[in-house]
Amino acid sequence: MSDRRIVVAGASLAGAQAAQTLRRQGFEGVIELIGDEAHAPYNRPPLSKKYLAGEADYDSLRLRSMADPAELNVDLQLGRRVSGLDVGNQTLQVTSLADAATVEVSYDGLIIATGARARRLPGVDLDGVFELRTVDDADRLRAEFEAGPARVVVIGAGFIGAEVAATAREAGLAVTLVEAEEAPLQRVLDRDAGMAIVDLHRGHGVDVRLGVGVQRLVGEQRISGVELADGTVIDADVVVVGIGVIPNTEWADDSGLAIDNGVVCDATCLAAPNAVAVGDVARWDHPRYGLIRSEQWDNAVEQGSFGAKRLLAAWTGDPVEPFAPIPSFWSDQYDRKIQLSGVPSDNVEIVQGSLAEQRFVQLYIDGQGRPTGALTWNRPRQSMQARMLLDNDAELDEMREALGG
């Protein structure tokens, strides 16, 4: 296999993990890791937390899996965008962002790891309005926070919006958090847990507005306010838009891949012959949950590794199992560590602590009385335990007993 070339499109968490795994699995051929950012692969979670707060520096973001590309013999190409793909001919178009020159690159194996980008508010081009996805975004936002704006308005109370609000508040800034839904995170958690996050923020002095959308952003060249659908105008010096992400797939629109809210793959992450998709961009057929796309750090690491092995297995003939992890996610807000293992459901049972204490373990249960997930607040050990139990198809009583003590 030493004469084969594997191209990894997207040089971030999932792509770097895949490249490292290829070497760990003994692949001796060429690995090209191509990324359109100017930075070597780095971790995004601190961007809304310690890095934004100025408590972590740039070096601490660097991914250990790609600490030394030369030692791994990985050809890391930054500032280059994969701009086209032909899965039939196994060729890619790669465009330099420096001079727009495009070259054709052929591959024996392709790992698609182009992730996702922050969704923007349409038609908004005002200074002082930010999304947060990249370290460059975080640097700009951090500089604004350090300048001491009179009020920060965060649009969208998803995890990233909520974390930015917490970081801004802890920096002593006045913060308004605007959420169009009656309760935040209803698709990700249950209603009461979403409202517990609202209480957490209100308890720290954030002005949380629920059930009201944004009508328009006000300002000439720079933002001066946010007009809500009910006509209220909130003064704003800085606005952070946290309204979700869009998978980066446009470059593959005419490739022959199935694109539908991500790169659609089979249960083993195979998207086309000799091509796998991993991380935030991959929408694969999970044996438990059907077609899903994950936007979670743990998944990007695990799927990056899995995808690399899957690609090699096509050549070695090794058996391939479906990729079937129990999803898991964490969010740090103030002094709370919020963790979800598995998936939520409408039926909830608190087995330890209480929402009022903001320290609890709760189980999600399906219509047949089986546990589907566990949400923990400041209970990291129980969160890990829950993930293992769910992975072992534990019964409800077993989970109650293990996590309730």
Ligand SMILES: Cc1cc2nc3c(=O)[nH]c(=O)nc-3n(C[C@H](O)[C@H](O)[C@H](O)COP(=O)(O)OP(=O)(O)OC[C@H]3O[C@@H](n4cnc5c(N)ncnc54)[C@H](O)[C@@H]3O)c2cc1C
């Ligand atoms: C601010 C923030 C906080 C987060 N906090 C948490 C958290 O607390 N817990 C958690 O579980 N998850 C968190 N996440 C999510 C986690 O970081 C992502 O799930 C993870 O980064 C996904 O990795 P990825 O490699 O699949 O995609 P990405 O990290 O999106 O990387 C994709 C890379 O590919 C590049 N790219 C895109 N298109 C092309 C192209 N055509 N050619 C070349 N390169 C391309 C992109 O620029 C990017 O560098 C957070 C994310 C953000 C932004």
